Amino acid sequence: MAEGEDRNARGTVRTITDLARLAGVSPGTVSRALAGKSLVNAKTREKIEALARQHAFQPNQMASGLRRQKTGVIGVAIPLGHDTRQQISDSFFMTLLGHLADELTLQGYDLMLRRVVPEDDADWLERFIGSGMIDGVIVIGQSDQFDRIEDVADGYNAMVVWGNHQEGQRHCVVGTDNRLGGRLAAERLVAAGARRIAFLGDIGAMEFGARFAGAQDAAARLGLEPVMVLPTHLSPERASAEIAAHLTAQAGRIDGIFTATDTLAALCLTELRACGLAVPDGVRLVGFDDLPIARQTVPPLTTIRQDIAAGARALVDLLLRRLAGEKTESLILPPELIVRETA
């Protein structure tokens, strides 16, 4: 095995052993000095640190990880469910991911990202966890994988999920109170003059289903007719056509629309204009998320805000606590009605 020879070119300090030789101490001491714990003579430590800096030495994380049985990496999984492939650019998830990256970095963890297509790979979650590359996992969105996540949660503690909360569920979830959000949305539509409300989106997706249910609650309580569902995919290409079809089919039969996301609301606004329907005078519109786009539509969008940054912080905080052995509860964040000009 002559592998090592060329790799360790003259003078290169690649391993803790190289550094030990240079410092005239044993590898063990270098390890202790660099880890910053255990007792090490101050002078020895300084010398080693200086040498490490000088040679830009970094201990190999793989080796360290193998020995310590932890990797310093948190996995982030984005399941792409039935509505596959297009969530590619779903703004909400991507924004959440950005915040997660910042928060994990702050806590000294690296982030391993995996987008998974559950229908192609039923064991996506077990495989991610079992890879040995991650200390814990954050799942962004339950998609249609609620049951699978529940199954895994029984045997694996280091997991936190962004999504909807369900009575008695076993996995630890962080998410907005979607049902309450839906209620706020519907109430606002009504306050703005709507009487015949429709929900635009795919209620098969857990979170959307809860938003719809909340709207339904409000409608019932206010004595209105039930909220109508206008099933719509999330991908812009399909959504536009679907929305247009819905608007044509329901012409004159609805005067308030609650969309599952702001992205859909923006598209809906475009289609409403195309149909010659005035917003908010002819039709009131409320979105969900309060993404940056909500401020830029014409007119600006009334919507239900989710606090993404707080969500990311909570996800990381709960996960770290679980890594420390704690059994944490789920966290439900309050939605907030943001009134702009569409309702």
Add this chain to the structure above:
Amino acid sequence: MAEGEDRNARGTVRTITDLARLAGVSPGTVSRALAGKSLVNAKTREKIEALARQHAFQPNQMASGLRRQKTGVIGVAIPLGHDTRQQISDSFFMTLLGHLADELTLQGYDLMLRRVVPEDDADWLERFIGSGMIDGVIVIGQSDQFDRIEDVADGYNAMVVWGNHQEGQRHCVVGTDNRLGGRLAAERLVAAGARRIAFLGDIGAMEFGARFAGAQDAAARLGLEPVMVLPTHLSPERASAEIAAHLTAQAGRIDGIFTATDTLAALCLTELRACGLAVPDGVRLVGFDDLPIARQTVPPLTTIRQDIAAGARALVDLLLRRLAGEKTESLILPPELIVRETA
């Protein structure tokens, strides 16, 4: 050292050695069977595979990585430059990231994401590379780190960068021909009737500088006065105010605006409306990127398209080739003018 005992609960198959015991063969054989290479007796292989499946066994990637001196992980670094912190949700980068994730997965690699703040950590790139956790790195955006990237490129081959190409540069880059894009934008503005053109954005950022230069080329060639620069940050909060200020200051002195990105164009549209300026009759507007939002502004945005998916594919393809030892050239993708209604 009694660590192992409880971890290997009765019956649990955690290591290749456990599996070997079960199969009645040696660990080496299991390794070979699972790796799918080398000669292994068909029956032995089947038996081992069956056992592995049954116990949901996966070889530990850390250990395998350490031994083979490769990790199967590609690092993706997003440097947050002077315009720090807010690019958090820059749609363009996030979309590119999504495509990269898909493409890397397709090629059997995992993705490790790091957002870095160069001013807080000068050695961000060396550290990422030196961590021992990644086989190669893709840098998304040069930000203001061009020189640092150049330095690293001299000694490290497994790196590809998304960004702007500069005559004689040493790092391998994939990116759109920004200068050409800028020229197309300016030419379109002129074709739509503009005579006094402004560039809205921060020309300190490499790619934006090139876009501006392209517009300047066109203006000069067409005998117009030089393109005016309206410096503007990317973050929505700051951008809106800055744009409003620019519009007030330049009232009546410009009739065509080329923005550095679609995001800025969307904000600009809002501010133009607030100023009572008609688009495109009073002021023509052209963006850059062709993000989904470009189709949804009112009126829909004329813009310069970058082919993000093709970019992601190229980044991964070039990186893999470099991993295989090849010395690859940079790749410049052609921009495309998309005419909608703002110019």
Add this chain to the structure above:
DNA sequence: GTGAAAGCGCTAACAC
């Protein structure tokens, strides 16, 4: 406070 030595779980010569 430091050195020696035993592995973490895996792979790849090298034998047979």
Add this chain to the structure above:
DNA sequence: GTGTTAGCGCTTTCAC
């Protein structure tokens, strides 16, 4: 075709 063995680079007892 398969077993044996020697590490990958690091951390952590256990001695001293």
